[in-house]
Structure formats: C-alpha cells, structure tokens
Amino acid sequence: MAGKITLLHTFIMMHLKTMRVYKKDFLIGLVVSLITVVFDLLFLKVVFSHVDQIGGWTEWQLMFLYGMVTVNLAMFQMLYGNLRSLKGYLFSGEMERILWQPCCPLFAVRFRALSVAPLNRLIVGMTVLMVYGSGRVNWSEVGVAFMYSAVGVSSLASIMVLASSVLFYTHYLYTPYDNITELLKYMHYPLSIFPPGVFKVLTLGLPFAFLGYLPAKGLIYAEWELSFLIYGILFAIVAKVFSNRVFRKALSRFEGSNI
Amino acid sequence: MRAIKLKIAWLIAGVKVQYFDKGIHIDTLLRGGIQFALMYYFWKAVFSSTDLIGGRDFGTYVTYLMLSLYLQWLMGYPNIHFIGRDIKTGAIVNALIRPMDYGVQMRYKNIGIALFNALLFSPFLIFISGRIGLKGSLSFLLLGTLGTLTYIQFDIFMAYFTFWTENGWGIALLKNGILMFFSGKLFPTDLLGPHAYALIKFSPFPGMIFRPIQVALNGGDGLLGAAVTQCVWAGVLIGLSHFLFHRAQKDVMINGG
Numbered sequence: 001m002a003g004k005i006t007l008l009h010t011f012i013m014m015h016l017k018t019m020r021v022y023k024k025d026f027l028i029g030l031v032v033s034l035i036t037v038v039f040d041l042l043f044l045k046v047v048f049s050h051v052d053q054i055g056g057w058t059e060w061q062l063m064f065l066y067g068m069v070t071v072n073l074a075m076f077q078m079l080y081g082n083l084r085s086l087k088g089y090l091f092s093g094e095m096e097r098i099l100w101q102p103c104c105p106l107f108a109v110r111f112r113a114l115s116v117a118p119l120n121r122l123i124v125g126m127t128v129l130m131v132y133g134s135g136r137v138n139w140s141e142v143g144v145a146f147m148y149s150a151v152g153v154s155s156l157a158s159i160m161v162l163a164s165s166v167l168f169y170t171h172y173l174y175t176p177y178d179n180i181t182e183l184l185k186y187m188h189y190p191l192s193i194f195p196p197g198v199f200k201v202l203t204l205g206l207p208f209a210f211l212g213y214l215p216a217k218g219l220i221y222a223e224w225e226l227s228f229l230i231y232g233i234l235f236a237i238v239a240k241v242f243s244n245r246v247f248r249k250a251l252s253r254f255e256g257s258n259i
Numbered sequence: 260m261r262a263i264k265l266k267i268a269w270l271i272a273g274v275k276v277q278y279f280d281k282g283i284h285i286d287t288l289l290r291g292g293i294q295f296a297l298m299y300y301f302w303k304a305v306f307s308s309t310d311l312i313g314g315r316d317f318g319t320y321v322t323y324l325m326l327s328l329y330l331q332w333l334m335g336y337p338n339i340h341f342i343g344r345d346i347k348t349g350a351i352v353n354a355l356i357r358p359m360d361y362g363v364q365m366r367y368k369n370i371g372i373a374l375f376n377a378l379l380f381s382p383f384l385i386f387i388s389g390r391i392g393l394k395g396s397l398s399f400l401l402l403g404t405l406g407t408l409t410y411i412q413f414d415i416f417m418a419y420f421t422f423w424t425e426n427g428w429g430i431a432l433l434k435n436g437i438l439m440f441f442s443g444k445l446f447p448t449d450l451l452g453p454h455a456y457a458l459i460k461f462s463p464f465p466g467m468i469f470r471p472i473q474v475a476l477n478g479g480d481g482l483l484g485a486a487v488t489q490c491v492w493a494g495v496l497i498g499l500s501h502f503l504f505h506r507a508q509k510d511v512m513i514n515g516g
Binding site for chain 1: 280285286290293294298301303304305307308309312429433435440446
C-alpha cells in the first residue's frame with residue numbers, strides 16, 4: 001500500500017510537470033471545460049423556457065440531477081479516466097514500458113497520466129448542487145446519497161476495466177469504452193423518461209442510475225429504496241473482482257508492439 | 260495535372276485509413292445509435308407537455324436527429340489529436356518535407372475519410388430520405404457536403420493552434436464545445452432564442468449541421484442563399500488556415516537530424 005502511495009505521488013508530480021510544459025493548452029482546456037458546463041445548463045434552460053417539466057422533473061430538480069452526475073463523473077474521471085489511453089499505449093509501445101514496471105499494470109495505466117480537468121468539473125458540479133439544492137433538499141441524508149454515488153463510481157470503473165479488456169480480444173482495434181462514455185452523457189436526464197426496459201438496464205444491468213438519478217431522487221423526494229442500495233453494493237463488489245480477473249486474463253494475450 | 264494526382268492520392272489514403280480501421284465503424288455506429296435512441300426519448304418526454312417547440316413538432320425533431328446523426332458520422336476524424344501528437348513527437352516533419360502544402364494533404368485525407376463514411380452509412384440516408392422528399396434530399400446532399408467541407412477546414416484550422424500549444428486536449432475541447440452548441444448537432448440552433456441565433460447565424464457553424472437540415476425540412480427553400488454562404492465560409496476558413504499555418508511554420512524547430 002505504501003509503495004502504491006509513493007508511486008501515485010510520483011505519477012502526480014510527473015503529470016504536474018507535463019502540465020507546466022503544456023501551460024497554454026491546459027489553461028484553454030480549463031476555461032473551456034467550465035464553459036461546456038455552462039452551455040449544458042443553458043441548453044436545459046432553453047428547453048425549460050418551452051415546458052414546465054420533463055418526465056415529471058422540474059427545472060431545479062433537473063439542474064440538481066445535473067450537478068450530482070457531474071460530481072460523480074468527475075470523481076470517476078479523476079480515479080479511472082486514464083483507462084481510455086490504453087488503446088494508445090498498446091499501439092505506441094508504451095504498454096511494454098508499463099509492464100516492465102514493478103507494479104500492478106492496471107494501477108500503472110490508471111495513473112500513467114492524470115488530468116486535473118475533472119477537478120474543475122467537480123467544483124462546478126458541487127456549486128450547481130449547492131445552488132439548486134439549497135433550501136430544497138434534505139441535506140441530512142447526504143451520507144446515503146454518498147453511498148449510492150460510491151457504488152455508481154465503483155461499478156462504472158469495473159465496467160470500464162471490462163470494456164478496456166475487450167481491446168486484447170480485438171487486436172487492439174475495438175473497445176466499447178467510448179460507447180459507454182456516450183451513454184453516460186444521457187445520465188444527466190431523469191431515467192424515468194426512458195422505457196421500462198432501458199430503465200431496468202440502467203439501474204440493474206449497468207447500474208448508472210447510482211451516478212445521479214437514484215441519489216438525486218432520494219435527496220429531492222426523500223425516497224430511498226434500500227433494496228437498490230444492497231443490490232448496488234453487491235454488484236460493485238462482484239464487478240470489481242470479476243473485472244480485475246478479466247483484465248489480468250486479457251493482458252496475457254498482449255503480444256507486444258515490436259518497438 | 261500532377262497536383263490533381265497528388266490530391267487524389269491523399270483522398271484515396273483517407274479512404275484506406277478509414278477502411279482498415281474496422282473497430283471505428285462499430286464504435287461510430289453504436290455511438291450514433293445510443294445518441295439517437297436516448298435523444299429520441301428525451302424529446303419525447305419534452306413533447307409530452309407541448310405540441311410545438313420553436314415551431315417544430317415531435318416528428319420534425321425525430322427527422323432532425325436522424326439527419327444530424329448522418330452528418331456527424333462524416334465529421335468524426337480527430338485531426339487535432341493526431342496533428343498535436345505529431346507536433347509533440349516531431350513526426351510532423353515527415354509531413355512538412357513533402358512537396359505538397361500540408362493543409363492540402365490534410366484536407367484531401369479528411370475528404371477521403373468523410374467520403375468513405377458517407378458511402379458506408381448511405382443506407383441510413385436513403386431510409387431518411389423518405390421523410391424529407393426528393394427536393395429535400397437533394398438539397399441536404401448539397402448543403403451537407405458543403406457543411407462537411409466547412410467542418411473539415413475548421414477542424415484543420417483549430418488543429419494548427421497545436422503548433423503553439425503542442426497539446427491538443429484544450430483545443431479539441433474548445434472545438435467540440437463550439438460544435439455542440441452552435442452547429443445544431445444536438446438541437447436546432449434557432450432554439451437558443453432569436454437574439455443568440457441572430458449572432459450565431461453570421462458564423463460558419465450553423466451551416467455545418469443546422470442549415471442543411473433546416474433547408475431539407477423546408478423542401479429545399481433557401482438552398483441557394485445557404486449554399487453561397489457556406490461556400491464563402493469554406494473559402495474564408497481555407498484562407499485563415501493558410502495564414503495561420505505560415506505563421507506556425509516559423510515557430511517549428513527541429514532538434515537533431
């Protein structure tokens with residue numbers, strides 16, 4: 001554990017050094033990621049200038065849900081977002097360098113590069129939560145919402161590890177990682193607008209409802225379904241063990257890039 | 260004659276790049292499917308409490324989403340990422356020493372990629388054409404082509420900024436943000452309100468996705484004006500890119516040999 005913390009510290013310092021080198025791009029990205037959130041909210045404002053509710057959710061409720069999902073996705077991005085670089089590492093030969101390192105390959109891939117952009121989104125998401133939730137939601141139950149969120153982030157991470165493992169079975173050509181990322185963009189909307197089948201998939205199959213819909217609904221309506229939480233915790237544990245095993249097995253198919 | 264042959268060679272290179280990356284086809288198709296399905300239900304929920312939004316009914320929005328999806332399939336090549344990477348690694352020098360303008364190489368490669376995707380996903384377009392009629396379909400083809408060319412040139416223009424920033428993350432984020440909200444990718448641009456649209460319509464962005472669809476939905480009305488506007492914008496962006504590239508070239512340093 002101590003070794004991992006030392007490594008993590010080294011990776012963070014390395015990344016901060018890189019960011020200092022690419023200062024201009026970093027600053028542009030930081031400003032633009034903020035503007036993107038503003039535009040997302042503006043889009044919802046535009047839609048709500050035409051209607052009073054969407055799927056039974058009013059404007060402030062939807063904004064609150066947006067804040068919740070933004071915070072949880074930012075947490076995921078910070079801890080696991082670099083998994084997306086795996087394809088690049090496989091093609092560039094970087095993966096071989098990672099495998100030489102005396103540490104768990106999955107850990108090394110996760111923290112090979114760190115992005116502070118999610119930190120930016122985390123702050124914005126929290127601000128949105130505060131602004132739209134202030135005086136409207138029951139903050140005393142925020143601990144339960146946090147548990148839901150933790151289940152959501154952990155499950156998503158395991159699903160992304162599985163998605164990344166697919167690369168080793170497709171000659172490094174395809175991973176559903178970006179397809180799942182596309183799906184996540186729609187978690188900002190109340191899942192009740194989708195047909196029951198899709199709702200079930202997003203709650204039980206790929207439990208993305210834990211990233212925003214369930215905790216936000218709980219805080220807004222003071223409705224917590226314990227069975228969902230128990231299911232979510234079990235799912236997160238099983239998914240974590242299963243995905244790590246699958247990744248290790250998939251890694252054994254790595255053939256190198258002859259670089 | 261030689262110049263034309265070189266351009267065709269780059270166009271074919273673009274087609275080949277796209278043909279051999281099989282994984283990207285599955286990815287593009289699935290991503291589009293997810294986007295369409297979920298936006299369909301989003302707008303369905305929105306329209307459950309109103310009949311018209313911005314003068315359009317639900318059916319029109321569904322057609323809009325389909326046509327937008329088709330155009331997005333032609334605009335997926337990440338130029339900023341690849342040019343930025345080449346600048347970082349120094350591989351850009353291989354492209355710069357070729358006896359052909361770098362911008363032209365990129366433009367024709369991108370056209371090849373867009374052409375391949377246009378053909379690959381053409382059954383989908385044929386399916387949608389039933390919803391917009393012959394006149395609408397023809398005007399969509401013309402304006403969609405001009406919109407795609409403008410997009411390609413805008414993408415290359417933005418990618419040139421990586422000569423200074425060296426990393427493409429921020430630039431790509433900026434480009435995606437602009438496209439998401441001003442081009443009409445996810446919703447008709449005029450939905451932003453008359454004041455915002457009055458400003459945006461004088462930019463090249465609505466002509467990339469929104470205007471081709473709007474004209475197609477109107478059965479081809481306003482085709483000529485939209486086509487001329489988009490040609491002018493494509494020309495302006497080519498000129499700006501050329502200017503930017505020559506400024507950027509002065510900053511290129513090659514270490515070693």
